[in-house]
Amino acid sequence: MSAAPASAASAQSATRDPAATTRRGPTLPRLVASEWTKLVSLRSTLWTAAVTVAVAFTVTYLSANASSGDPGFDPARSLPDGVALSQLGTLVLGVLAGTADFRTGAFRSTFTAAPRRGRVLAARTIATAGVGAVVALLAVAATVLGVVPAARSRDMSVDLAGGSAPQVLLGSWLMLLGMALLGLGIGSLLRRTVPAMVAALALVFVLPVGISLGAEMAMSPTEMMAESPAGPASLDPVSTVTAFLPGDAAFRMTTTADDGGVDGAPDLGPWGGGLVFAAWIVLPLAGATLRLRTRDVT
Template structure:
């Protein structure tokens, strides 16, 4: 074999291992994790979720501590009224980040199949949200301790279904982060996705409940069941992401009057559907349309 032929053969052999080291899912995941954890906004939004969880729980427990039958564990989920918003907005920013900054061109050039990028964003967001959720739940537990101590009550986290409540709180927070990611990945515009996610999870339930209260005659005779309008509104609110997710934190409480009795498993399934449906739409859009 001549020297040039040997040199050419060596170059081909040296290029084959390099070609095998393509954009594997592990590398795509590492890239998305680095993007997520290198942004200051990720930690800021995570900190907001933790602080809001602890602060609202503390205020609720202190306000309830004057009641004769005060149970500190009854205030444990009070922070979930607003705490999920921080993680939901974080998910939106992850889902829209590639498109708002224009880096999708280089990303999808390196990963032409595109779907591994979306899958890696889901895993990275879930991991970051899980850590944040655990800290937020810990902050909620600390938030009820001062009120319990003032009444000489012990905080028992092992009985009466409390472990299920704590697990449900964690899953709810992670689920809301993934819901935000799904909406962001589908809409690809940060402001539009944030407004949509907040409208569906926070504004719409409040508007529906206010509309029902305004349309109900307080002087009307009390019937055996809720008015038809109230039953419809309760059903809609239960099937929204925030309503379904809250069922994860109430394993021992029945359904709202007029609404379907989904229970924690049903609530988790509905929340999962709110995540999977827009994610599927985002995946179809990635594969069948331009990335712009």
């Protein structure tokens, strides 16, 4: 007679055991697979990826052909020209990935099935990184194809294994991938597509131009005509601030140490630019994680 109550008590205690409940919940690999499926199922993902690759090829093709007549033409130096504009595509891709659940209202079912919100964001980050890596690889390949016609017109070969080409290609790939993660962080933090899109575009593209124009407008004609003092120690505050913004820092990864930095700004180099860009990626993702854990998802 006591066996039935004992078994019922053990079953009830197992139900109340948080560890047992956690073990039965969605695992990180399953969440990653779910987020991957949701992301690649969006029409906006496919369209954004296609436009990103097309822009990378077109801009590189036009830039390489325009500079192919120069005596010192180097096909490898035209490779970053395509990713300078196609980074917009992966940035938008990340924003859409971060806001998709909140835009459609699917976040309710997502967080009901997986109450550990930080794990959901981690899975979404991994899935976005996977999709972004594929799109970035295709875009970088498109830049290589865009350089080939100009190189052949000069009877030159595109050497991808020699000189600065490996670093330029790797830096371009990391730049495009990083923009997807930056967009994801901003989208996950703001949760609304339009505000997140405006914030991302303003941070990467508009803010550097606005700072430079604002500084020029604030200068008097005398100051603008005056020559800046020569020497490596003379740093311009505007150029210094701009160098640490995500767009400029990310583009430094597509350059080599021989290219040097911007006049009046510290020479971050490819590694320094990559570290600054990584910090910009971590910042909104950390803010999104904190918001998920401390505030409601409405």
